[in-house]
Amino acid sequence: MKSLAKTPLKLAALIVFVVLGVNVTASAQNPRISTAQLDGLASKATETVDLNLDESMMQLAARAFSGEDPDEIKIKDLVNHLKGIYVKSFEFETAGQYSDSDLESVRSQLRNSAWKKIFSASSKKEGGVEVYLMQIGAEITGLALLASDPKEITVVNIVGPVDLQKLSELEGHFGVPILDIDLANPKRKNQDRQE
Amino acid sequence: MKTEGDYPWDRSGEPDPEVQQLEEILGTLRYQPRALEIPAGIQVGRERKFFSGSASRLAIAAAIAALFLGLGLFFGLQRLERGQPPEIVKAGNAPKPSPTVSSPDEKSNSPLAVSEPQPKPQLTDGPRHQRVSQTLVARNSRRIRNAALREQQLALEQKRAEAAKDQLMLALRVVSEKFGYAQKKAQELNQKDQVHNQHKIG
Numbered sequence: 001m002k003s004l005a006k007t008p009l010k011l012a013a014l015i016v017f018v019v020l021g022v023n024v025t026a027s028a029q030n031p032r033i034s035t036a037q038l039d040g041l042a043s044k045a046t047e048t049v050d051l052n053l054d055e056s057m058m059q060l061a062a063r064a065f066s067g068e069d070p071d072e073i074k075i076k077d078l079v080n081h082l083k084g085i086y087v088k089s090f091e092f093e094t095a096g097q098y099s100d101s102d103l104e105s106v107r108s109q110l111r112n113s114a115w116k117k118i119f120s121a122s123s124k125k126e127g128g129v130e131v132y133l134m135q136i137g138a139e140i141t142g143l144a145l146l147a148s149d150p151k152e153i154t155v156v157n158i159v160g161p162v163d164l165q166k167l168s169e170l171e172g173h174f175g176v177p178i179l180d181i182d183l184a185n186p187k188r189k190n191q192d193r194q195e
Numbered sequence: 196m197k198t199e200g201d202y203p204w205d206r207s208g209e210p211d212p213e214v215q216q217l218e219e220i221l222g223t224l225r226y227q228p229r230a231l232e233i234p235a236g237i238q239v240g241r242e243r244k245f246f247s248g249s250a251s252r253l254a255i256a257a258a259i260a261a262l263f264l265g266l267g268l269f270f271g272l273q274r275l276e277r278g279q280p281p282e283i284v285k286a287g288n289a290p291k292p293s294p295t296v297s298s299p300d301e302k303s304n305s306p307l308a309v310s311e312p313q314p315k316p317q318l319t320d321g322p323r324h325q326r327v328s329q330t331l332v333a334r335n336s337r338r339i340r341n342a343a344l345r346e347q348q349l350a351l352e353q354k355r356a357e358a359a360k361d362q363l364m365l366a367l368r369v370v371s372e373k374f375g376y377a378q379k380k381a382q383e384l385n386q387k388d389q390v391h392n393q394h395k396i397g
Contacts, residue, residue: 049365049369051366053359053362057362060355061360061362061363064356064357064359064360065360075363079363085366085370087365119381121377131377147373147376154369154373156369156370156373
């Protein structure tokens with residue numbers, strides 16, 4: 001009698017676990033990271049950049065690019081396949097305006113199997129930078145970058161098939177500097193840096 | 196037959212026997228008042244009323260509907276004849292501008308005044324020409340207005356696209372700046388590694 005009463009409870013618990021598990025898996029595979037928790041820093045910042053370019057905005061922006069200028073053609077080609085670029089950056093007058101917990105709230109979303117840290121460097125004076133990639137097979141489906149120094153904090157999130165080859169082709173154009181990313185095997189490069 | 200005396204007129208005087216005989220013969224046919232007797236075989240039916248019951252209401256409603264339809268058709272045809280698009284002037288009590296309006300004030304009040312080209316005088320010789328020219332003017336004005344609207348929409352979309360492009364460029368600049376910072380850090384780490392390795396070998 002007791003076991004009979006417990007059976008529906010067990011079934012309900014199992015369903016809850018399955019639903020939660022599906023949700024967690026789905027959210028873990030989502031390359032879009034939440035940065036809303038950083039919005040409170042805007043009141044302290046002297047300069048705030050908050051850019052939310054979703055797919056429709058990217059397509060709209062792509063229309064404004066010239067079809068003749070080779071540089072613009074490259075950028076158009078790059079953004080045509082992206083689903084979003086989200087940038088949040090705060091610059092402060094003095095140091096110590098943000099805490100580690102602010103960065104940690106973003107970093108915690110990247111601490112799962114879907115994201116791979118390809119590079120990180122940090123120093124007490126200059127701050128640090130972390131680059132994460134989300135990959136499905138060989139295809140990159142998301143990119144996240146956390147950069148911080150005592151007076152600045154920046155989070156960049158690119159959603160969609162980020163073509164690092166095409167991104168590297170933009171180097172030197174429109175203020176995009178020349179990068180030295182090992183496009184063939186970013187993971188190996190990451191391991192090299194961490195060693 | 197004697198005709199003396201007043202007997203034939205007022206029965207005074209000596210009666211004439213022939214007249215008396217005639218009176219007796221015709222007296223049988225004298226009017227005798229009696230009640231109307233309707234024969235039992237005849238059936239008295241109800242009076243047929245055309246506008247009775249629901250039929251009358253339906254007939255009135257149909258008449259009103261037909262009246263409104265007729266009025267609508269009439270005014271619609273008039274507007275078409277004058278070459279005025281129906282969406283510009285509200286149907287019914289709105290004043291209809293005359294095709295021969297030439298006052299500058301009236302023209303300036305008209306919604307078509309901005310882009311409506313003036314009809315040429317040689318085309319407005321007769322009422323037929325007037326109607327045709329007004330229709331053409333209305334069509335042209337509609338075409339011009341649509342083209343202007345399309346241009347406005349395109350300009351607005353272009354503006355939005357330019358704004359989105361600016362945002363995208365700003366985002367790419369921030370991304371590139373931060374990647375540049377990462378690259379610089381990576382190079383520094385590489386140099387440190389190389390120096391460390393050289394010391395080890397040394």
